[in-house]
Amino acid sequence: MYKNAEDLLKMAKEQGKRVWEVAVDEEIKLTGTTREKLMAHFSDRLDIMFNSARKALMQKQTTKGSLIDGVSMTQYVYSKGDTISGNYINYVMSLAYSCSEVNASMGKICASPTAGSCGIVPAVLLGVMENKNVSREKVLEGLITASAVGGIYTANATVAGADGGCQAECGVASSMAAAAAAYMMGADDDRCFDAAGFAMINVMGLVCDPVAGLVALPCAQRNASGAVNALISADMALAGQIAHIPFDQVVESMAKVGKMLPPQLRETAQGGIATTPAGLAIYKEIFG
């Protein structure tokens, strides 16, 4: 069994397999499931992800506190017109927003790796699939690659905002999605992990500061920016930018940074934008 990216990449090379194939083999050994059942689970989860990424594009959802009602539709409508960063980037943002809106309105989502960061992986998978005509099979392989990346964070760092701040939730989701995006664009496994590393480095230290303690603001915005971060990080790796810092060391440093963050910046709503005058006013308005 692998315990980090170095092991996983080594096993893949020795066995002449891709990282996602080794991850599947190891999952079967770990859980005793069958290949067919496991692939069916991933396929179901991909469907749930895509549904949540599309649901709010043209239908405003009602969330507690109404902080993010309609954010997806607003970005989606804008994505059709003249934009600064392009129609595609804005569309991917609207997909991530959709998942966040669905999540905050008691809709069905697939945590990846958490509910608060559930928009990033689906937005990237669906955005790249549609924009680059990637087959569903390849998207599933990308999703499994992303899961393997996420698993390495779970085992060696953390994916809980309460332990590591937002870098552990939206940061990890972005890192997972970057690996998937690179994979879907034909990158080899080393480049996929470089992409994952770039994505984490770009947001390292990001704090978790939910206004009124709700999974809404700034979570939704960070899902949108996290999805875009995944795309540009994959592009960095695909362009051949040198990573310099091995992925496992990025993971280790992220865990350390998480521990250095004071509790006020780890999901307690006692710091960051949660305690701005406007943030506190929102809290008062919702909970009295």
Next chain:
Amino acid sequence: MNVSLLDVVGPVMIGPSSSHTAGAAKLAKTARLIYNKPFNRVEFGLGGSFAKTYRGHFTDYALVAGAMGMSEDDENLSRSFDVAKEQGITFRFYPRDIQSEYENTARITFYNDEEHTAFYVEGASLGGGRILVTSINGLACEVNATSPTIIVQQHDVAGVVSEVSTILAENGINIGIMKVGRDTRGGTAYCIIECDEFIDPAIMKKLRAAKNVLSATVVNIKAE
């Protein structure tokens, strides 16, 4: 690395929080499966972070949904208060100091006012949708409800555990993990048995009929 890929990309759930929504629903559903009798009233004693933040994360809707038998991915979860009312079930929430090493704790008590009975299950949401049941009507235990689990209460006399395991073996049930304990010597003892397979009601009937067995409950959690 001891991490399942399906725990990384998962759980599939109703938002917004895996610990405060999905875990709450799963804990209450597990409590209902353990109780498994009719009730007209259910009360939720909330400890730690559950008590402080339950409204923002819909922990209240999730708990009622679970008590009504819904899973954490049931799209009717947001309608759970109405579902309970439709079925004539009343509910309330109150703060409760629960001794636990975990942050999100709850005591779920099912009342049958016609028969003047009350039954409670206590447990915690551990994050990522995982839960731990820590007490069943005062019986301390550790049930994480990830696989089918049998809870047997028996007289603390020689041979009962062997009888229970023989019944399971004869019916092709492999015991994954088995924990045995008791309140006092010669008093009431219990076995908590985690299995790999779905437990058929016929097997439970045989367990209940066994000599010195006081009760046998099954929590048939869908195994992955």
